[in-house]
Amino acid sequence: MTIETLNFESKVEVLLAQVREELLNRLRYSTLSHENDIYQNLAAHPEWDWVAHLRDKSGPTYKDLVDKLERLEATQCQFDLGLFGFCSDCEEPIEAARLLEDVTTQRCGQCEMNLKAR
Ligand SMILES: [Zn+2]
Numbered sequence: 001m002t003i004e005t006l007n008f009e010s011k012v013e014v015l016l017a018q019v020r021e022e023l024l025n026r027l028r029y030s031t032l033s034h035e036n037d038i039y040q041n042l043a044a045h046p047e048w049d050w051v052a053h054l055r056d057k058s059g060p061t062y063k064d065l066v067d068k069l070e071r072l073e074a075t076q077c078q079f080d081l082g083l084f085g086f087c088s089d090c091e092e093p094i095e096a097a098r099l100l101e102d103v104t105t106q107r108c109g110q111c112e113m114n115l116k117a118r
Pocket of ligand 1: 087088089090091092107108109110111112
């Protein structure tokens with residue numbers, strides 16, 4: 001494993017912790033009681049189950065955060081599988097600049113362009 005990959009991996013860990021904390025805080029201190037309930041439920045659920053739980057229970061105001069959490073978890077999985085940094089379409093390495101901009105990027109520049117052109 002290269003130093004660069006390790007840096008990306010620790011970045012994902014940090015971002016994951018931040019997103020989880022933001023979700024917990026928003027739900028916990030929400031003025032809506034059903035959101036406080038979701039907070040209680042999350043605290044009782046293992047972290048890997050949060051995305052499914054939040055998709056089911058939390059409304060559109062949380063969609064962006066839940067999407068972000070899901071992308072980060074998927075990226076974390078890719079480290080475990082040794083697939084991090086490879087394009088999901090063509091399987092070539094993703095440009096470092098793209099990963100530096102967004103560590104959860106799933107495609108190389110070329111495939112991203114192809115996707116948008118579709
Ligand atoms: Zn590609």
